[in-house]
Amino acid sequence: MxxxxxxxxxxxxxxxxxxxxxxxxxxxxxxxxxxxxxxxxxxxxxxxxxxxxxxxxxxxxxxxxxxxxxxxxxxxxxxxxxxxxxxxxxxxxxxxxxxxxxxxxxxxxxxxxxxxxxxxxxxxxxxxxxxxxxxxxxxxxxxxxxxxxxxxxxxxxxxxxxxxxxxxxxxxxxxxxxxxxxxxxxxxxxxxxxxxxxxxxxxxxxxxxxxxxxxxxxxxxxxxxxxxxxxxxxxxxxxxxxxxxxxxxxKHLKTRNKRRREIYLFYNERLKDKVIIPQVLPFNRSVFNQYVIRTPERDALRLFLKKKGIATEIYYPLPLHLQPCYKNLGYRLGDFPMAEKASRESLALPIDPALTEEEIEYIVSAIEDFFG
CATH class of the missing domain: 3.40.640.10 (Type I PLP-dependent aspartate aminotransferase-like (Major domain))
Structure with missing residues (x-):
């Protein structure tokens, strides 16, 4: 143990x-x-x-x-x-x-x-x-x-x-x-x-x-x-x-990374018609530190999941070029539309390798309920 x-x-x-x-x-x-x-x-x-x-x-x-x-x-x-x-x-x-x-x-x-x-x-x-x-x-x-x-x-x-x-x-x-x-x-x-x-x-x-x-x-x-x-x-x-x-x-890194991949595959299969799911590019093998979905309804979904006791996180709510301390660099809203879109729509779901099958099912079912 x-x-x-x-x-x-x-x-x-x-x-x-x-x-x-x-x-x-x-x-x-x-x-x-x-x-x-x-x-x-x-x-x-x-x-x-x-x-x-x-x-x-x-x-x-x-x-x-x-x-x-x-x-x-x-x-x-x-x-x-x-x-x-x-x-x-x-x-x-x-x-x-x-x-x-x-x-x-x-x-x-x-x-x-x-x-x-x-x-x-x-x-x-x-x-x-x-x-x-x-x-x-x-x-x-x-x-x-x-x-x-x-x-x-x-x-x-x-x-x-x-x-x-x-x-x-x-x-x-x-x-x-x-x-x-x-x-x-x-x-x-x-x-x-x-x-x-x-x-x-x-x-x-x-x-x-x-x-x-x-x-x-x-x-x-x-x-x-x-x-x-x-x-x-x-x-x-x-x-x-x-x-x-x-x-x-x-000593446990390989096993835990494998479990993260299993959770990723389960999420993708169940959520592919509900949200924009994360994709691994053909030349990559990911270790799934985060499972990040995207939806224009991100904030409402997050609140809905919170009420059901499901913790989520936003990575990252404000991109670096818009951080107050970098105002002197001269960047403006609209300079990096893809990063800004990700900041508005992304939501990280739980993907800890210690999650049980029941917990994963509960998370997925809650998201399915939200979208109807």
């Missing part, structure tokens, strides 16, 4: 008394790196820290710009802004809710110039140095096209795989795991994720030895040897208890 396994793992950490940068953290780093076929991994304090430190390790800062999606959790854009760089948004594909690679290519032709192989944003004059594709709701963004775009314009690809550990994408006949496709991959172990801790936690993976060296410094006050600091840094260390909990859950 997972609960007993977790209690035993916590008890062992308490007995050893090694709470920071201990053996469980190192074991987790090795296992996650191996899992996504990367050479190195650095455990950090959160998924937000993972993105922020990845950008810092790549030298991003004031005068730079980073491309990403307007339809994601705030941390994606926040991490960019914290470095002093500017987020530049590209609209999404409504089928997958991920960044639309065709719109990306069209935007670059329209809004950018190329100088010495570098991409320059005409409006701001900023050098675009990186792109952060978000693998939203458990499904990978179109990485083949994004990688080709990045190589053409000398951009670093930093994957936001916070919601998608274990997800796969087929590129040129080979299956790649989320986080192990670009130069750097970032994960979150927040309690709502498929691989979770009892609080915050994150991981950065890479096969670039120099980036790994920088990350080792950045996540621990720039300290290379005890009390010897080679740079400024942050206090962003995954603690030993959280690592022990994640290691227990890691």
């Amino acid at each position: 997972t609960k007993k396994e977790i209690y035993r793992a916590i008890a062992l950490v308490l007995k050893r008394g090694n709470f920071i940068l201990g053996p469980k953290v190192r074991e987790l780093e090795r296992k996650i790196a191996r899992y996504v076929n990367r050479s190195y991994a650095v455990a950090v304090g959160s998924g937000t820290d993972a993105l922020h430190l990845a950008l810092r390790a790549e030298g991003l800062g004031k005068g730079d710009a980073v491309i990403t999606t307007p339809y994601s959790f705030f941390a994606t854009a926040e991490a960019i802004s914290l470095t002093g760089a500017r987020p530049i948004f590209i609209d999404i594909d409504l089928t997958s809710y991920n960044l639309d690679s065709q719109q990306l290519a069209e935007w670059a032709k329209r809004e950018c110039s190329v100088r010495r192989g570098k991409l320059i944003h005409k409006k701001t004059g900023l050098l675009i140095k990186a792109i952060i594709p978000v693998h939203l709701f458990g499904q990978c963004a179109p990485m083949k096209e994004i990688l080709e775009f990045a190589r053409t314009h000398s951009l670093t690809v930093i994957e936001d795989a916070a919601q998608s550990i274990g997800a796969k994408q087929r590129i040129k006949g080979k299956w790649w795991k989320a986080g192990g496709i670009g130069e750097i991959g970032c994960f979150s172990f927040y309690p709502t994720k498929n691989l979770w801790a009892f609080g915050d936690g994150g991981m950065i993976v890479t096969s670039d030895k120099e980036i790994y060296r920088r990350l080792r410094l950045l996540h621990n006050h720039g300290m290379g040897k005890k009390n010897i600091h080679f740079s400024l840094g942050w206090n962003s260390r995954l603690d030993e208890i959280q690592a022990a909990i994640i290691l227990v859950n890691f």
Whole structure:
């Protein structure tokens, strides 16, 4: 039983008394790196820290710009802004809710110039140095096209795989795991994720030895040897208890992801004539972190389900380009119609692998009752 396994793992950490940068953290780093076929991994304090430190390790800062999606959790854009760089948004594909690679290519032709192989944003004059594709709701963004775009314009690809550990994408006949496709991959172990801790936690993976060296410094006050600091840094260390909990859950990740897929298939079959159901693109294997439907009657449906004791969530009620703190970027309502439509119509249904057949049936029956 997972609960007993977790209690035993916590008890062992308490007995050893090694709470920071201990053996469980190192074991987790090795296992996650191996899992996504990367050479190195650095455990950090959160998924937000993972993105922020990845950008810092790549030298991003004031005068730079980073491309990403307007339809994601705030941390994606926040991490960019914290470095002093500017987020530049590209609209999404409504089928997958991920960044639309065709719109990306069209935007670059329209809004950018190329100088010495570098991409320059005409409006701001900023050098675009990186792109952060978000693998939203458990499904990978179109990485083949994004990688080709990045190589053409000398951009670093930093994957936001916070919601998608274990997800796969087929590129040129080979299956790649989320986080192990670009130069750097970032994960979150927040309690709502498929691989979770009892609080915050994150991981950065890479096969670039120099980036790994920088990350080792950045996540621990720039300290290379005890009390010897080679740079400024942050206090962003995954603690030993959280690592022990994640290691227990890691053993069950495959089984739980399989159960999420079963729930997804059941929902799709029963709801396909009632709402717009989520689709997995042919070249993807999703891990279904969220099951997100769309309907113009979203708010009424959510209230109806709430009265029946069914919890739902809206991901995300206000897209990033319309957040109050980003007013200075100059975006307006209507700039990204697909992201805005998703924000108005999307609703996440329960998809926890612990749901019973009776509970799933109750949820589906309630939605059927609403639509009549």
